[in-house]
Amino acid sequence: MARNHRISRRDWCRLTTAGVVGYSMSGWLESLAADTVGNPNRRRSCILLWMNGGPSQMDTFDLKPGHANGGPFREIATSVPGIHISEHLPKIASMMNHMVLVRSMSTREGDHGRATYFLRTGYLPQGPIQYPPVGALVAKELGNDDAALPNFVSIAPNRGVSPAAHGPGFLGPPYAPLIVGEAPGKPNAGGANGYEQALKVRNVEPFGFWNRAHAAARMELLEEMEKKFLEQRPGVASQSHRTAYDRAVRLMRTAAAKAFNLDDEPDTLRDAYGRNLFGQGCLLARRLVEQGVPFVEITMGGANNEAFGWDTHQQNFEAVKRLSSVLDPAWAALMGDLQARGLLDSTLIVWMGEFGRTPRINGDTGRDHYPNAWTTVLAGGGLKGGQIIGRTSPNGMSVEDRPVPVPDLLATVCMAVGIDPMKQNQSNVGRPIRIVDKAAQPIKEILA
Amino acid sequence: MKSRRLAVILAGMILVSGITGSIRMLRANSPSNASVAPAVEKAAAVTAKIDRFWASQWQAQKIQPGARAADAEWLRRIYLDLIGRIPSVFEARQFLEDARKDKRQRLIEQLLHEPRHVVHFTNVWREAWLPETNANQNNQALRASFEAWLQSQIRKNVPYDQMVRTLITFRAPAGNARQVGELIPVPDGATPQAFYQANENKPENLAGTTARIFLGVKLECAQCHNHPTADWKKEQFWEYAAFFAGPPQGGVPAKIRIPSTDKSVEARFLDGSTPQPKDMNNPRSTLADWMTAPANKYFARAAVNRLWSYFFGTGLMEPVDSLSDDGDHKELLDELARDFAEHGFDIQFLIRAIVNSGVYQLSSVAGQSKPEAEAHFARMAVRGLSPEQLFDSLVEATRYREPLPPNQRRGARTLSARAEFLAQFTNQHEKRTEIQTSILQALALMNGKFTADATSLIHSETLAAVIDAPFMDSAGRVQTLFLATLSRLPDAGEKARLVQYVDRGGPSGSSRQALADIFWALLNSSEFFLNR
Numbered sequence: 001m002a003r004n005h006r007i008s009r010r011d012w013c014r015l016t017t018a019g020v021v022g023y024s025m026s027g028w029l030e031s032l033a034a035d036t037v038g039n040p041n042r043r044r045s046c047i048l049l050w051m052n053g054g055p056s057q058m059d060t061f062d063l064k065p066g067h068a069n070g071g072p073f074r075e076i077a078t079s080v081p082g083i084h085i086s087e088h089l090p091k092i093a094s095m096m097n098h099m100v101l102v103r104s105m106s107t108r109e110g111d112h113g114r115a116t117y118f119l120r121t122g123y124l125p126q127g128p129i130q131y132p133p134v135g136a137l138v139a140k141e142l143g144n145d146d147a148a149l150p151n152f153v154s155i156a157p158n159r160g161v162s163p164a165a166h167g168p169g170f171l172g173p174p175y176a177p178l179i180v181g182e183a184p185g186k187p188n189a190g191g192a193n194g195y196e197q198a199l200k201v202r203n204v205e206p207f208g209f210w211n212r213a214h215a216a217a218r219m220e221l222l223e224e225m226e227k228k229f230l231e232q233r234p235g236v237a238s239q240s241h242r243t244a245y246d247r248a249v250r251l252m253r254t255a256a257a258k259a260f261n262l263d264d265e266p267d268t269l270r271d272a273y274g275r276n277l278f279g280q281g282c283l284l285a286r287r288l289v290e291q292g293v294p295f296v297e298i299t300m301g302g303a304n305n306e307a308f309g310w311d312t313h314q315q316n317f318e319a320v321k322r323l324s325s326v327l328d329p330a331w332a333a334l335m336g337d338l339q340a341r342g343l344l345d346s347t348l349i350v351w352m353g354e355f356g357r358t359p360r361i362n363g364d365t366g367r368d369h370y371p372n373a374w375t376t377v378l379a380g381g382g383l384k385g386g387q388i389i390g391r392t393s394p395n396g397m398s399v400e401d402r403p404v405p406v407p408d409l410l411a412t413v414c415m416a417v418g419i420d421p422m423k424q425n426q427s428n429v430g431r432p433i434r435i436v437d438k439a440a441q442p443i444k445e446i447l448a
Numbered sequence: 449m450k451s452r453r454l455a456v457i458l459a460g461m462i463l464v465s466g467i468t469g470s471i472r473m474l475r476a477n478s479p480s481n482a483s484v485a486p487a488v489e490k491a492a493a494v495t496a497k498i499d500r501f502w503a504s505q506w507q508a509q510k511i512q513p514g515a516r517a518a519d520a521e522w523l524r525r526i527y528l529d530l531i532g533r534i535p536s537v538f539e540a541r542q543f544l545e546d547a548r549k550d551k552r553q554r555l556i557e558q559l560l561h562e563p564r565h566v567v568h569f570t571n572v573w574r575e576a577w578l579p580e581t582n583a584n585q586n587n588q589a590l591r592a593s594f595e596a597w598l599q600s601q602i603r604k605n606v607p608y609d610q611m612v613r614t615l616i617t618f619r620a621p622a623g624n625a626r627q628v629g630e631l632i633p634v635p636d637g638a639t640p641q642a643f644y645q646a647n648e649n650k651p652e653n654l655a656g657t658t659a660r661i662f663l664g665v666k667l668e669c670a671q672c673h674n675h676p677t678a679d680w681k682k683e684q685f686w687e688y689a690a691f692f693a694g695p696p697q698g699g700v701p702a703k704i705r706i707p708s709t710d711k712s713v714e715a716r717f718l719d720g721s722t723p724q725p726k727d728m729n730n731p732r733s734t735l736a737d738w739m740t741a742p743a744n745k746y747f748a749r750a751a752v753n754r755l756w757s758y759f760f761g762t763g764l765m766e767p768v769d770s771l772s773d774d775g776d777h778k779e780l781l782d783e784l785a786r787d788f789a790e791h792g793f794d795i796q797f798l799i800r801a802i803v804n805s806g807v808y809q810l811s812s813v814a815g816q817s818k819p820e821a822e823a824h825f826a827r828m829a830v831r832g833l834s835p836e837q838l839f840d841s842l843v844e845a846t847r848y849r850e851p852l853p854p855n856q857r858r859g860a861r862t863l864s865a866r867a868e869f870l871a872q873f874t875n876q877h878e879k880r881t882e883i884q885t886s887i888l889q890a891l892a893l894m895n896g897k898f899t900a901d902a903t904s905l906i907h908s909e910t911l912a913a914v915i916d917a918p919f920m921d922s923a924g925r926v927q928t929l930f931l932a933t934l935s936r937l938p939d940a941g942e943k944a945r946l947v948q949y950v951d952r953g954g955p956s957g958s959s960r961q962a963l964a965d966i967f968w969a970l971l972n973s974s975e976f977f978l979n980r
Contacts, residue, residue, distance in 0.1 A: 150887060173884035203891035207900035214965075217955040221969040224945070229975045232813045237830050240884045241974045248890035 044346050044417040045289040046138055048297035051353035052158050053311030056367050057375035058359055059320045060086050062103045064396050069359040080386040088324035091332030097386040099379040100446045104390020104399040110369040115354035116162040122410040122436050130428050132169030135295045137435050139175045141419045142294035148256035153288055155281040155298040156181035170428035173240050195277040199284055204257045259287045272333040279330040286337050289347055314364040348381025348416045359396035373399045381416040382448045407440035415442045491800035494787050498805045501780045513826040517811040520936030528979050530559040532568030533840040537931045570598040571836050577661055578646055594642035608793035609740035612662055615640045616736040655689035664750030664771035690715035691735040702731040748785035759802050761829040761881035812980045831979045832883025835873035845933045846902035847909035893972050903968040915960050922950045933970040
């Protein structure tokens, strides 16, 4: 399999200390170099909490309690004086010092499909170019090609909204996510108790009883057969088949697949995360990050695993309260757990959906799509937490201060995990494409 | 040895194919030569044209074409391409032992008349025309409805231009705009309404989609701004979209307002010409006239190119949904487009012309060929299978019987084994020649229940037949397994190694289990998984 000729992190450190800087075109190289040289063994990861449907900022992180648009939720104080969030996120509130609220997101995309694509890839869907999502990009930069676990794991995604934004894009199959928790025909694995089976990698054990020696003998037979075919008919399709089998076997044979076995965890911890698909998915994410997986995303479809849980066009407040009751313990447990294991500083958590929701409440006590002014949250990752970036107007309708375009947010994510956002990858149309749009400016005030 | 061979053949016929085998034997003699001869002859002239073109191309490019595909290689390919599954053991043996010179041509005719051909090509066109239904499970009702319509057309070999005309001029009942996530009621009767529903009845979606699939023009970028890489202006996009803009206004030109502007544009064809006002009582009918007219330079080319791309993995021009005026193989594409139009847009005619050609019969073995050879079709590309082809081939190879009847309720979300399998193996945007296998797919094939059942000594019919055949030796059994999966006989090295494995009983010490192991390996091999 053709290997990308990219510089390993160790070589890169060597080159930078030797003064051979200038490998990429950005100006942020020095800060990255310093970080890496200071901690050469520090492996960074990113966990994306993807809120499918567009979470309401007015009822989570940017409340307007005095205003007619505010709705019934009250604000509570957090561990950071001056920052208030929804009363239904108390556990998160106590960890605000690790978090940054970006209240000034603004886009023009109000369609689920396009907005999902935009937020996940940093680019609008444009003709034939298959932009990869940030997960695949991070997997390519930070992942280890020889690792047993794939470098990009996606838990319970709702791919139907934008299938292209859930694949590897032009980076190709080695960077495709390993997907768990997605039952075919059903957007998320069914039912509150369905998550147990759903979160395991399907078919990683041979069906029925097999002893190892026999399984190995079968694999040998297969390998013998494959040799001749590959010799006679080289090409992408044949190679890809072999690669998939090799990686699958690696997953089967090593202890890596045990990362998916949540039974190892104490019951109290599992209870703290919440006994539901999202909560246990967050626990799984912690385990995967511990094993060195650089990017894990968990999609929150809905409290009862409906397709568009956060898409609260109707009965917004009941729904958001229910969703918050799942989100709050899971996220707080995740951060606490990472912190306890000394991983919080090297793990960036990104909380976002594809857009926000209308400040004005509609006739169904709901809020509709609103990309004009909304909130995303960054946490952990060694960021300078406890800050608010940007400000919306008192009625929540527009951004008054420090608007943050999507590429800026993603550039910040890249910087926080130690990737150069201006680095280019070869696309499927022959043009090199930067990880993030070249006009992007990361939010420097929160980066360490 | 001849009588032994006969015994083996008989055993194969009786044990492995059952009744269906004999029905197939009857059918093999059925399309009467008298009725198909003229059709074959017409196509033969075009076939000759295709081969002449390539011969001169290869000479000009100094490319040595690959060898002709051996019978076994070609056999599997034609079955997969025409009826969407691999041949059975019986079918394979019958063909391989047929001594007639024109057996390939005869097989093509036979397969074109199989009912499965209709089902398979329904899948092919649906994949191209309604790609939204491939990956998205929410669209199953749309898929079923559209397939019903497609089948009704293909079964009668309705000319391509008429199919497209019916689609374009279809009048969908009002009020069908789709809410995201809502289940769509399946319309009664076979209509192409699903096409409109999938495009949310929006003129801009219909414009982009129809231009792409029927005209080979990718207009979508021009929806919001002038196209970055081609010459299309934003006005042109909306002028084309105007044809889909809504109920006809009787004599008044169809108009559409460009969103976010105050500008309205009138309907205009993509080549810049304007429709006659008197024809605009029914704008879409006028559009269909323009599209399918012989003078239209986009329509026939796009169709021919797509069909070529289906059989070869790559079109004569790439990308297939964005054709240019130039290109290496423009001459052939234009010629074939003309022939297609002149023969009444008969799809079967075009298929016949292509698959009877020498270039289609080239082997996919790389041999000594240079990498450029494939770009000039001097070597057949290895292609991936569609999920349906893969599943149906697995079913054929293993004689799998679905244990529970699939849930037939409309819009039901519970899935049959087939649907579940299809969902796992759907690929998103890839070209067939660049098909990617995912880790989960590999795990499913290696360890999944389906494979386990298929290779179990208890549950697998094929395996049982092979193991229980009393007058087959190990070599015969191994050969049958190869025929069942790869449609070929093992070569000397393979045979020797595997017969030894069977006779020694493999790691379990049982010859029966050893045969099951070999079957498992064959089903998981790249050669099974791909169309070579």
